[in-house]
Amino acid sequence: MEQSETPCGLDVSLEIMGGKWKPLILYHVQDGPTRFSEVRRLIGGISEKVLAQQLRDLVAMGVLERRDHHRVPPVVDYSLTPFGKTLVEALIPLCEWGNRNRAHVTKLSRNASRMKIG
Amino acid sequence: MEQSETPCGLDVSLEIMGGKWKPLILYHVQDGPTRFSEVRRLIGGISEKVLAQQLRDLVAMGVLERRDHHRVPPVVDYSLTPFGKTLVEALIPLCEWGNRNRAHVTKLSRNASRMKIG
DNA sequence: GGCAGTACATACCAAAAGGTAAGTGTGGGA
């Protein structure tokens, strides 16, 4: 990206939210403080280990805030920082694009894997 | 994602453009037909092998079109399909977000790696 | 023949990301 001549900030955005799970985590936390187990449930299919790791990164990058309620059993929730909210706003178009094109892409994926086999 | 209760199409978008290089490729091809070597130059830091692989995927998913000019030396260019254009449009907010927050994120990255060492 | 330019492909490996299984700490209740 260092040699790019056009202004593209995707390297920056991707540094924060790149990967399989971070975009989804950010999306699902947008409605307010969300508990670890609830984040996991909303996303589906992510292991506790990977979720913990990804949340830790997002907190470190200042887009998520972690609040420990000091209870037993533990109660911890995660919410977007103001900074994080700006990022999620930038993610929404991509989310909507996905929704609009879900059927089409599903078909494409099937065709693509057929071509690989054939 | 299957168990998600809120409509989030990010799984779909990420299926097409997920990963280190695809977003950047899509961004850099938006101005019209772009040759393999030019894509590589614009992006910077990507190997020929990985570029070829990523372009192949994007063509397979119908967001890029490959045109071979049947010359020697070979002349091949890649351009966005109409479908691909809609995707790049959805990527622009993320790109702009990255540009706006580049300095802030650079600082965060430095702090994050310091914390890991310390 | 060798060399050039271009767009790949192949072989093998490194690095990163993700996954499964089991473990830890804490207070509360039976």
Add this chain to the structure above:
DNA sequence: TCCCACACTTACCTTTTGGTATGTACTGCC
């Protein structure tokens, strides 16, 4: 005492992605 719920952590492994080095195909030129 044991068991529970919750949010993690640790150990070890698998899968995916990216990387380096080299090779291939093609025509034209010296």
